[in-house]
Amino acid sequence: MILPIMSRELNITLQNMEVYHMATIEKIQDDILSLSDSEKLRLSKWLSELExxxxxQEIVDDFSQGGRANALLERVKSDYAAGKCSRWE
Known part of the structure; x- marks a missing residue:
């Protein structure tokens, strides 16, 4: 019987965190709207660079050892070495 109580408490905690998160996002959005045009442009450039x-980094991670695309990369290398494809010029 302890597990359902813990589960309910955890669910309430997660709901509270979600409400807090949304309040934080809304606060950030309001703060952005209050910026001057030049500050918004500066923020936009920064966000673009961050993105x-x-x-x-996602590309690096995907093609690193154990990454999601690593198997595909190894297949391409193998096919190239076997002469199944050629270099793009």
């Missing part, structure tokens, strides 16, 4: 860095 590019995150994307680059």
């Amino acid at each position: 590019a860095r995150v994307w680059d």
Whole structure:
């Protein structure tokens, strides 16, 4: 009987965290709207650069040992070595 009580308490805690998270996001959105146009542009550029860095890291992670795309990369290398495909010029 302890497990359902713990589960309910955990669910309530997670719901509270979600409400807090949404309140935080809404606060950030309100703060962004209060920025000057030049500050919004600066923030937009920063977010774009951040997104590019995150994307680059995802690519590195995907093609690293054990990454999601590593098996595909190994197959391409194998096919190339076997002469099944050629270099793009």
